[in-house]
Amino acid sequence: MKVLIVMVLGGALYTSCSTNTQSKLNIKDKKYGFSQGKLTPAKDTVIEYFIEGISAEGSRVKAKYISGKIVECTISIFGETGQIRILYAFQEGKINVVEKQYTYKAGILSSIKTENDMKLRKEISYLVDANGIPVGNVDSERTDIFTELKKAVPLEIK
Numbered sequence: 001m002k003v004l005i006v007m008v009l010g011g012a013l014y015t016s017c018s019t020n021t022q023s024k025l026n027i028k029d030k031k032y033g034f035s036q037g038k039l040t041p042a043k044d045t046v047i048e049y050f051i052e053g054i055s056a057e058g059s060r061v062k063a064k065y066i067s068g069k070i071v072e073c074t075i076s077i078f079g080e081t082g083q084i085r086i087l088y089a090f091q092e093g094k095i096n097v098v099e100k101q102y103t104y105k106a107g108i109l110s111s112i113k114t115e116n117d118m119k120l121r122k123e124i125s126y127l128v129d130a131n132g133i134p135v136g137n138v139d140s141e142r143t144d145i146f147t148e149l150k151k152a153v154p155l156e157i158k
Contacts, residue, residue, distance in 0.1 A: 043068040043157070051152045054145060055079055063153050070155045075145065081107060083118060084143050090155070094135065099124045099142055 049061040057078040064072050070090050077084040082103040089096040102118040112118065124142050127135040132146030 047157075049153050051075075051145075051148055054148060061149065061153050065157055068157050070153070073149070073153060075149065077143070077145075082121065086143060086145070088146075088149070093130060095128045095130070095132075097124075097126050097128055097142075101141075101143075
């Protein structure tokens, strides 16, 4: 009798855990794919990076990749009294840059709850070449962190 109960329970367990096409678990992550048993970044994805040493309050980069190459990234540099956001749009041989400098209306970072708690102080647009060197005249108040960006964020993922 005990053998029969074990066989029935074992059969029920086997049936409930079998991998038929309707109960297969399809695991896909927007950021990562599986390749040769290793976790590797997918070719079309958005990946978030952190760059240390730029600001005590922190800095974050969101990079968008298509076919394994970076197409744009947004850097947010947090400061005690303001914030800078830099958008790099990568094209063949040049990079379009839009930088927005914000101040906090209440004066300090801890007071920020929404975007409405910030005030746009200045917006700068310019071009840089693939090495981050400005093309043409550029505002002297621009934030030049392209070297740090290239160190922390891969321009191509494989």
